[in-house]
Amino acid sequence: MLNHRILSRFHEPLRARTEGSHDWLDACDWDATRIAEALPDIEVYVGSRLSAEDARRAARLRLVHVVGAGYDGIALDALAPGATVATTHHHGRSIAEHVLMSVLMLSRDVLGADRALRAGRWRNVAVDPGLAFGRTLPGRRVGVIGFGETGTEVARLCQAVGLSVRAVRRDPSAPFPAALRPDWVGGNDRLPDLLAESDIVVVTVPLNPATRGLIGPDELAAMGPGTLLVNVARGPVVQEEPLYEALRSGAIGGAALDVWWSGPPQAPSRLPFHELPNVLMTPHHSGHTFDTFAARAAEIADNIGRLGRGEPLSGVVHAGDRAAGDHGHPTGHSTVSSPAGSPASPRS
Incomplete structure (x- = not known):
């Protein structure tokens, strides 16, 4: 699930770099109820904020990828035991x-x-x-x-x-x-x-x-x-x-x-x-350039690929209890983003 408005503008590069069986769910325009209903099936969440209530709903969550360097918006204590949190920089x-x-x-x-x-x-x-x-x-x-x-x-x-x-x-x-x-x-x-x-x-x-x-x-x-x-x-x-x-x-x-x-x-x-x-x-936009977010999208997509292949992830700031030994290929909803109005469908 992608829940980050800026990164949603990079859905095509993300899609191109994450080959495999992924459902692309762009939740930027979803209301809270729809997000809550989808979270139990989510294995990868990409965004900057995840409340404790939403984190507890996402029982299958394996990776929270923050779109930036700060992860104070993620309720770490409420995450599933195997959930890893990674950040990205490039700003x-x-x-x-x-x-x-x-x-x-x-x-x-x-x-x-x-x-x-x-x-x-x-x-x-x-x-x-x-x-x-x-x-x-x-x-x-x-x-x-x-x-x-x-x-x-x-x-x-x-x-x-x-x-x-x-x-x-x-x-x-x-x-x-x-x-x-x-x-x-x-x-x-x-x-x-x-x-x-x-x-x-x-x-x-x-x-x-x-x-x-x-x-x-x-x-x-x-x-x-x-x-x-x-x-x-x-x-x-x-x-x-x-x-x-x-x-x-x-x-x-x-x-x-x-x-x-x-x-x-x-x-x-x-x-x-x-x-x-x-x-x-200025309105907190010093890092908001195309260069910053294109590089972040590439790193996030590459990390999702590593997760599926069981390889070490970059930018890990919080390792889940099962993170070291449970890196099988994602089987539920993983990353992120399909264009608004397009159906999300698995790819292989």
Whole structure:
């Protein structure tokens, strides 16, 4: 069963790469009752959320394949004993390009110039001698919080345009691409040093109990005026009210926020970030490129093939009790997606 609206747009590549006896069930437009009725026969579920109630219904479930890196939306404790959970990434380059774009837009006040010209006003230093100059990138310092796939891709692009990089991560001794030459990589205890030394701070860590509220009043004060904050991780990693106040008061220079404290259909924040001229707001789409999801579709399809052949899966984050010895060919509904309106049928 496929229950992920973005990935459903890749149903043909998924179909082409999963040869065998599979029923393709695209549940993106199904109501909760129809999904509940289908779950008892499902062996593979592809999506980002699976409630405890739905997980308990899926007693034959063998693989939950998350469409992304975060699996906090999957009720692990309610899964069938033999169910494995795997994730997929491929978003690092897309998010890194978004980060670089955001830094450039904030550094050159692109949004302010755009708003003014749409209103019929020319806003540049030639006509307004009081307007601050924009900044180019070489020589400025980027601090990356988290140095996994996204963090290292951010570092790679930043170094390519002349920015210097430092980073903190949970395990500073973990390897990173040999081509990177950061100023330093330290443990989380060096976060105060990173904040004090950086002109641009990029947040890329996952949300967990250790990172929730990681950036608060003290950390924002350590950045100082002029520092730009880019959050492409999760909204609650940064404390909402202190960030708003730091931006409103000018305690920091600006922020690019792609992640928020609530999601649709609610407003992204209960505070009026949209009224602040030094904030770039995007709707959690920094990784939403064709390249990201084409690569994810290919990896998910390949993992389903491995499941059927009894081979080890990639990206496993939760191994079911029977996962190591129960990899026979799926016989019920497995993966995913047929075009809307088309009948799902077994293939051999």
